Amino acid sequence: MAPISRNQALGAAVAAYLLWGFLPPFLAALKPAGPLEILAHRIVWSFVLVLIVLLAMRTRWDWLRTKVFTRRALPTLLAAAALIGTNWLVYIWAVNNHHVVEASLGYFINPLVNVLFGVLIFGERLGLGARIGGSTVLLGVVVISAGNWDGLWVSLTLACSFGLYGVVKKRSTLTALQGLLIESAFLTPLALPYLLWLGPQGQFGTTWTMSLMLVAAGAVTAIPLWFFAVAAPRLQFGVLGVLQYVAPTIQFLLGITLFGEHVSISYWIGLVGVWIGSAIYLTMTIRDHEVPAVEEPC
Secondary structure, three states, X not given: OOOOOHHHHHHHHHHHHHHHHOHHHHHXXXXXXXXXXXXXXXXXXXXXXXXXXXHHOOOOOOHHHHHXXXXXXXXXXXXXXXXXXXXXXXXXXXHHOOOHHHHHHHHHHHHHHHHHHHHHHHOOOOOHHHHHHHHHHHHHHHHHHHHOHHHHHHHHHHHHHHHHHHHHHOOOOOOHHHHHHHHHHHHHHHHHHHHHHHHHHOOEOOEHHHHHHHHHHHHHHHHHHHHHHHHHHHOXXXXXXXXXXXXXXXXXXXXXXXXXXXXXXXXXXXXXXXHHHHHHHHHHHHHHOOOOOOOOOO
């Protein structure tokens, strides 16, 4: 197989973030199904799809013994599964309950949450860009919270759940597809019985279109992650850091246009603070090579 060029890796990264950015309309189209039903289908079909891909790749399975079923790795992977499941559930609920803007804010905040956890948990030192940018983002969040308490929990839950997910994933040596397989495998024993219990009450089988879309939720989860897995090892951290803001920007614009969500004056003012802080953070940390590569939660 020919090696992947930098331009191909850049294209893969852009594709991943665009797919994540335009995820809300797909989830909204599933709205006759409740958030738990959508989440369960996303888990089960992700597991099935990734398992098929790994089997088709004729991957060796000795990594299960050395990287999963060990006393140190297993609790970490269980925690990762719980955190990503929580993140997916809150995101699905947010899209289907008119909180797309708040969801996008969570992913604007997420890189700064990663920096905070890096300092508190891993003892990393903050550069000047992280200190100035982080303080500005924090000020913006305070302004937003002053007049928008009802939806702020969505933003903070998404940012913190995926930040903690990054913390536990930092200790894992699995590839993106291996990680997704194991995490969905741990969640499938909860998701599959729920779908079987839901049975005729659920949306699966009501129409061919709805059934296919629910099955497609697995591909919608796995494909952008696959693109990201291709891009991440081949691009500078700074490039990935900049591209990371493509998805929440698209989500925010969809929230105020396609979904018609109202954004108050205080929210706009605070959001400007978040954008400015993020720009300062990215500009200065790219220069100093501080921006971490992270996987997306959607």
